[in-house]
Amino acid sequence: MYEVFATNEQKKLREEVRDFVKTIPRQLLIDMDADKVRFPKEFLVEAGRRNLLGLRFPPEYGGRGLKWVDEMIALEEISTLGSSLTCLYSLVSIVGEGLSVFGNEAQKQKYLKPTLEGKMYCAEALTEPRGGSDFFGATTVARKEGSHYVLNGQKRFIVGAEGADYFLVYAVTNPEAAPHDRLSAFIVERDMGVEAKYVYGLMGTRGGGTGRIIFRDVRVPEENLLGEENGGSKVFYQMMIPERIVSGTTGSSRAMLEVAARYADKRKAFGQKIRDFEGVSFKIAESITKLDAVSALAYTVAKAVDEGIGTSGYRRRLVSEVKKFATEMQWEVINDTMQILGGIGYTSVFPVERALRDSRLQMIWTGSSEVMSVIIQHEYYKDILAKGVEGRDVEADVAPDEAEATEEKIYE
């Protein structure tokens, strides 16, 4: 969809990523889905070797100094590999965002650079057993003791619980403060004493080492505080941009739709190709329209983020719209794709059942659809109520006697 606007450099980048994606063995995807591989480091090693990780970050740390729109183009290709490898690829961008924006020089050299080189593996640890949506209600505690913080608590559903070298962890440093001022962000190395307890049996998106991590008196040196003490909310809000905007890439669902369209062009029922039935071809029409609408929104928002358009609240709303709309539309498209394939779509003869299992998660993690709705309406109300009616006052465009009937506008 973004095709028409892509520059020659962006087209070259897409080809470069496409070449990388084609080298990933099919067996790896199958073994990850079968939980035979729990954390495929070799994928990150090779992406790093090709200088394809964290494309937005400055070249001195191993990035390419590109923009969000470029990264989205790369992600379109990566996402054809399924959600688990896309997640591992994106984690570099998400955790990297925290390190790049809030890290000091020593932290960037020690963590960001080797992560972008594919030599060190990162994870983010926000969600706790007591709940993920209520992020600011976190209970993991970091108590200051001399030159260390001592962490106690648990996080769950952490991709890379098995496999990551370090975790970006949020913990309470000021229990008395208001929710947004209680948390700090820390870079916690596994070797500092993090225990990985339980790797979950997941419906899809397998092979990312998703598990529970436990901190029992884990001593974290004070130089591993990321940003200011009690400034965790700033890091969190910054990281939610990459975390949610990546949902707007449609590589996987476009690929599945294409599988269905090719099938519909060959498969016959009642003596004719099934694409000749409106019930089938209109699903194709609706699906491609949905995906193009997702891309149009996602790339516009990527550009708005790149250019810092509007307030941070406005950008938060746009990014949340992408997360909600993109994940819901992609779920619908992949579901319709399965319908078009009929019974064989429900089997592992086609990759659609795996994509459907993968895509169900997207509406839950990194802020559920409901949480996105909470943000979207909140920021929208805040915006329109602060500025009043700026354009034509359409509410007054009624018959004159109705316009004067103000006593009929009863609000309480």
Ligand SMILES: Cc1cc2nc3c(=O)[nH]c(=O)nc-3n(C[C@H](O)[C@H](O)[C@H](O)COP(=O)(O)OP(=O)(O)OC[C@H]3O[C@@H](n4cnc5c(N)ncnc54)[C@H](O)[C@@H]3O)c2cc1C
């Ligand atoms: C496979 C997988 C991988 C994950 N990877 C990571 C990771 O790497 N790092 C990490 O930190 N987390 C990760 N998560 C956690 C994920 O982000 C959370 O599961 C998600 O944010 C929801 O939190 P919860 O599961 O605690 O549900 P809850 O917060 O308990 O929510 C339960 C339900 O209540 C709804 N709800 C909650 N609050 C509201 C509200 N205010 N208004 C309306 N509805 C509401 C939710 O939408 C949901 O439907 C992962 C999860 C999974 C399943």
